[in-house]
Amino acid sequence: MIPDSIASFFYENQNLLWLITLTLDLSITLLMYRFFGRPGLIASIVLAILLANLHGPKLTVIMGMETSLGVIFYSSIFFATDLLSEKHGRAAATQAVLLGFGVSVVIVIMMSMSLLYLPSTRPESIVFSSEIHQAFSRIMDFTPRFVLGSLFAYLVSQSFDVWFFHQVKKWTDGKHLWIRNNLSTITSQALDTAIFTVVVWWGIFDLETAFQLALAQYSFKVFIAAFDTPFIYWARSWDVSPLKTGNPYTAQDARE
Secondary structure (H helix, E strand, O other): OOOHHHHHHHHHOHHHHHHHHHHHHHHHHHHHHHHHOHHHHHHHHHHHHHHHHHHOOOEEEEOOEEEEOHHHHHHHHHHHHHHHHHHHOHHHHHHHHHHHHHHHHHHHHHHHHHOOOOOOOOOOOHHHHHHHHHHHHHHHOOOHHHHHHHHHHHHHHHHHHHHHHHHHHHHOOOOOHHHHHHHHHHHHHHHHHHHHHHHHHHHHOOHHHHHHHHHHHHHHHHHHHHHOHHHHHHHHOOOOOHHHHOOOOOHHHHHO
16 A cells, blocks of 8 residues: 555654654544534544554554554544533533543444454465454454453543543633643543553563553653644634534533
8 A cells, every 4th residue: 555665764764654643643633623523523532542442552662662553543532632622611522532432342342243253264265364364363352451441541531631621721711721731631641551551561561561661652642742732722713613513512511
């Protein structure tokens, strides 16, 4: 799908690839909001959850630190919920968090069920089918620890993010969006990382390795929180058509 010349360039420039992927991910979220309003943001959260689940086990090295590729896509969820909170209120953001949790549960159940299907044994496709089945099993055969840890970390950290975003908004009288965007994301990401590290990574790696990986991931999460600040300021300035918001909440909800 990707030409060899482009692939070779990015093999040699992994940090640049990471920045481009992050920018593209946030830009897609903005485009979804621009064209579809509030439903577009909710769709972005669902998409990010799916991408984060698929890329979560993939470890890579960026800026000299080992991290999960899922961090990029997972962090964009916090950006989307903060934007929902800012533009459509706490009730809309909370609803999106719960919807995301429900989608996560469905993804885990359906992926687990798909592993119960045996690969085709027809002579013309047996080799290909077996290879795909093994690759599929390797990526999606999550342990109960991974499943429960990721779901619990998501629900707790996202709920805290929405609550704390609006607490900071009250403390600052609705001023300084960059403070509530960064402060809520950084603290909720710390909570998410701590839960996931203790419940999941500690069961896969020794404690020292688990916390080294957690520290690297949290460093990237803090960077992403700062990086997405111009994006949320840009989106806040948009006057999205009421036809695109799909918003059943009142103006009072948006101020809460």
